[in-house]
Amino acid sequence: xxxxxxxxxxxxxxxxxxxxxxxxxxxxxxxxxxxxxxxxxxxxxxxxxxxxxxxxxxxxxxxxxxxxxxxxxxxxxxxxxxxxxxxxxxxxxxxxxxxxxxxxxxxxxxxxxxxxxxxxxxxxxxxxxxxxxxxxxxxxxxxxxxxxxxxxxxxxxxxxxxxxxxxxxxxxxxxxxxxxxxxxxxxxxxxxxxxxxxxxxxxxxxxxxxxxxxxxxxxxxxxxxxxxxxxxxxxxxxxxxxxxxxxxxxxxxxxxxxxxxxxxxx
Numbered sequence: 001x002x003x004x005x006x007x008x009x010x011x012x013x014x015x016x017x018x019x020x021x022x023x024x025x026x027x028x029x030x031x032x033x034x035x036x037x038x039x040x041x042x043x044x045x046x047x048x049x050x051x052x053x054x055x056x057x058x059x060x061x062x063x064x065x066x067x068x069x070x071x072x073x074x075x076x077x078x079x080x081x082x083x084x085x086x087x088x089x090x091x092x093x094x095x096x097x098x099x100x101x102x103x104x105x106x107x108x109x110x111x112x113x114x115x116x117x118x119x120x121x122x123x124x125x126x127x128x129x130x131x132x133x134x135x136x137x138x139x140x141x142x143x144x145x146x147x148x149x150x151x152x153x154x155x156x157x158x159x160x161x162x163x164x165x166x167x168x169x170x171x172x173x174x175x176x177x178x179x180x181x182x183x184x185x186x187x188x189x190x191x192x193x194x195x196x197x198x199x200x201x202x203x204x205x206x207x208x209x210x211x212x213x214x215x216x217x218x219x220x221x222x223x224x225x226x227x228x229x230x231x232x233x234x235x236x237x238x239x240x241x242x243x244x245x246x247x248x249x250x251x252x253x254x255x256x257x258x259x260x261x262x263x264x265x266x
Contacts, residue, residue: 006165006197007033007056012065014051025051027221029065038191038198038211040229043218044239049201052218053167056199057086070165087158091170093150095142095157102128102138105156124160131156132186148179152186159194168200172207184210205244 012029015022025048033039041049054060055067058077067074070085077086095104106124109115115123128138131152142150151171158166171187172180184207191198191211202208208215209229216226217240225235233244 004034005032006035006070007031007199008066008068009052009055010066010068012055012067013063014048014055014060015063024221029218029222031216031223031226033197033199034214035197036195037213038200040208040212040215041199041201041218042203042208042215042243047218048221049218050169053088053169053199053201056167057088085163085165087161087163087166089151089154089158089166089168089171091173093142093154095150095154097142100139100141101133101145101153104142104153105160107157107160109160124156127156127160128153130159130190132182146179147174148183151175151183155186155190159190162194164195164197166196166198168198168202170202170204171200172202172204177206180204180207181210187211 009029009031012026012031013024014026014029015024017023025046029052031052041052043049051060055062056069056074056077058069058074061075069077095101096107099107102121102124103110105127106120109120109123110117125135125138129135133149133152133156137145137149137153140149142153145153168187172183175183187198188211190196198211200207200211212229214226215229215232216223217232217235217237218224219237219239224237225232225240227235232240
């Protein structure tokens, strides 16, 4: 494995069902994720974006091919200490409704049973504030949080073990535009400060352009192209043209208000 690659997926095939009921999601899929980048996975419904995250987490085994994460087979991600290697932010946060915010954040660290409870609480409080929440939010229950606060608490929980790899499933889904922008700013800051490698599934073009250092497009059961958002937008494929050429795509790619116009050649 290339030491610059945090994730390597080779010749991946994913088939669900058997016989006439068999359904192929991925076939001969290739993908590498380099250390320190923010890679966004995009594709139409049913192209297997979330399934790919499950492969990386070791929750779903490939029918054929290999998935390597941090130099080890992804199947080992389910073993002891997995949360120290990969953090996961679920689309709806997936906080434990019976636990307050601090206990949600501390859960994985507390389950290890190797640190004093007070030290676990201190570590969880650090992550809570790192995610942009205030100390007074620690005792709130998930039902009493706004959508943006749920995302921040879930992000703090994903980072409690300081994993080098962070997976995000629709991180800004359900947020109003202002909250989505603030959450993108937070992710960008944490990515830089913590040296994270990030793999993100998103449909939101504003989030895609705000965060991605590279985009991988899933279509036709494989990754059809990778590159910067601007490079991918030029790729000749019906899904890409529809995705980027619509009104939302044009707005996302437009320069911000007040930006200087590009210089023209003489």
